[in-house]
Amino acid sequence: MRLFLLVSAVFFSVxxxxxxxxxxxxxxxxxxxxxxERRLTANAQVMAKNAAQVAAEVTxxxxxxxxxxxxxxxxxxxxxxxxxxxxxxxxxxxxxxTKAAQARLKQAQIRLDRAKELETSQYISADDLLARNTDVxxxxxxxxxxxxxxxxxxxxxxxxxxxxxxxxxxxxxxxQVGQLLTSGTPVLNLVQVYGAEIHANxxxxxxxxxxxxSRFEFTTQSQTHAVELVQLTDVVEAQAAxxxxxxxxxxxxxxxxxxVGQTGxxxxxxxxxxxxxxxxxxxxxxxxxxxxxxxxxxxxxxPKAQEGRPATIEGENDWQVIIGGRERLQDGQTIRLK
Numbered sequence: 001m002r003l004f005l006l007v008s009a010v011f012f013s014v015x016x017x018x019x020x021x022x023x024x025x026x027x028x029x030x031x032x033x034x035x036x037e038r039r040l041t042a043n044a045q046v047m048a049k050n051a052a053q054v055a056a057e058v059t060x061x062x063x064x065x066x067x068x069x070x071x072x073x074x075x076x077x078x079x080x081x082x083x084x085x086x087x088x089x090x091x092x093x094x095x096x097x098t099k100a101a102q103a104r105l106k107q108a109q110i111r112l113d114r115a116k117e118l119e120t121s122q123y124i125s126a127d128d129l130l131a132r133n134t135d136v137x138x139x140x141x142x143x144x145x146x147x148x149x150x151x152x153x154x155x156x157x158x159x160x161x162x163x164x165x166x167x168x169x170x171x172x173x174x175x176q177v178g179q180l181l182t183s184g185t186p187v188l189n190l191v192q193v194y195g196a197e198i199h200a201n202x203x204x205x206x207x208x209x210x211x212x213x214s215r216f217e218f219t220t221q222s223q224t225h226a227v228e229l230v231q232l233t234d235v236v237e238a239q240a241a242x243x244x245x246x247x248x249x250x251x252x253x254x255x256x257x258x259x260v261g262q263t264g265x266x267x268x269x270x271x272x273x274x275x276x277x278x279x280x281x282x283x284x285x286x287x288x289x290x291x292x293x294x295x296x297x298x299x300x301x302x303p304k305a306q307e308g309r310p311a312t313i314e315g316e317n318d319w320q321v322i323i324g325g326r327e328r329l330q331d332g333q334t335i336r337l338k
Contacts, residue, residue: 023334023335023336024325024333024334024335024336025325025335025336025338026292026297026322026324026325026326026329026335026337026338027322027323027325027338028291028321028323029320029323030317030318030319030320030321031291031315031316031317031318031321034279034321034323035274035275035276035313036274036275036276036310037270037273037274038269038270038271038273038312039267039270039310040206040209040268040270040309041266041267041268042200042201042202042203042206042242042245042266043200043201043263043266044198044200044201044218044247044265044266045198045261045262045263045264046196046197046218046258047196047197047198047199048168048192048196048260049192049195049196049197050168050190050191050192051189051190051191051192051260052165052189052190053186053188053189054079054162054164054165054186054187054190055184055186055187056159056181056183056184057183058082058087058156058159058160058181058183059180059181059183060082060083060084060086060087060160060181061082061083061179061180062082062083062175062176062177062178062179062180063082063083063177064081064177065079065080065175065176066078066079066081067079067170069170069172069173070169070170072167072168072169073164073168073169073170074164074167075164075165075166075167076164078163079162079163079164079188080175080187080188081160082159082162083160084161087156087159087160088157090153090156091150091154091157093153094146094149094150094152094154095150097146097149098143098147098150101139101143104139104142105136105142105143108132108135108136108139111135112132112133112135115129164190166190166192168190168191168192168193169190169193170188170190171189171191172188172189173188173189174186174187175187175188191260193259193260196260197247197248198227198248198249198266199244199245199246199247200244200245200247201240201244202242202243202244202245202266203242204236204242204243207243207245209270210229210268213268213270214270215268215269216247216266216267216268216269217266218247218249218258218264218266218267219264220258220263221264223258225249225257225258226249226250227247227250227266228247228248228250229247230247230248231246232244232245245266247266274311275289275302275310275311275312275321276310277309277310279321280302280305280311281299281329283299283330283331286301287301287302287305287306287307287311288300289313289321289322290321290326290329291315291321292320292321292322292337293320295334295335295336296332296333296334296335297322297330297333297334298331298332299330300315322335324338325338
């Protein structure tokens with residue numbers, strides 16, 4: 001009899017316990033402690049202001065290469081010397097042609113002056129005078145043409161000295177001593193590192209929010225730099241649906257500056273605060289956040305939320321936001337705090 005009573009008591013105890021509502025343990029934090037600065041991000045890269053593939057402008061053999069990969073060069077600095085003997089000979093020939101034309105013009109001018117003296121005494125016909133005027137005019141035009149040819153030849157000689165078009169760093173060297181170059185053959189690649197800008201691909205639907213940003217940052221794996229907006233293009237790239245925005249670094253005293261070609265993230269901060277993206281949960285096709293209220297989980301929809309992005313939220317700072325145990329929660333479910 002005693003055994004029966006004992007078994008009955010245990011049964012009714014288990015039955016009564018099974019009738020209690022199932023509760024899920026959760027952890028919570030006040031809303032004021034989980035809000036973060038509103039921020040948006042976009043892919044960005046440091047771009048050189050100038051990056052040129054310097055090429056030969058004349059046909060000649062490389063006689064000397066004065067720089068190599070990694071060298072800093074100043075604007076106008078000699079980088080490659082070409083054999084200029086043939087071009088100098090052509091320049092000398094052009095100079096000789098100019099001198100000969102000057103002599104012929106001088107002689108023609110003297111003959112014209114004498115003809116004009118004879119005209120007064122009618123010892124020369126009008127046709128002869130016209131012919132001598134024509135000779136002088138033709139020789140003046142010929143002299144002008146030869147002077148242009150001489151300048152062109154001198155210019156070709158100057159092109160045998162390949163200089164830096166701007167200050168920068170040599171990144172590729174193609175020229176080799178003894179190599180025959182033709183016009184257009186690449187010699188060196190030069191990148192301007194000073195004045196580099198940061199170009200960011202801003203999704204077109206977020207571009208309008210650049211104007212309301214409180215500050216901008218360019219972040220890499222190891223550095224963060226304050227930047228400012230220079231220009232946002234008014235053209236949307238059709239395939240990627242982005243607009244390119246240009247930024248410049250504002251930290252003039254930074255110990256390290258971003259390197260040309262470096263990639264990272266452009267981050268811009270908006271006024272106000274938002275809910276971290278990892279606290280946003282999806283239920284019944286809607287995005288929102290769970291809060292603890294009267295020992296129950298309450299789902300608060302966030303109509304403007306986007307998956308993977310922080311969302312603005314209007315609520316009381318003392319709201320108890322559920323941060324742990326949200327995976328199985330449903331709206332209205334009974335909870336208990338850990």
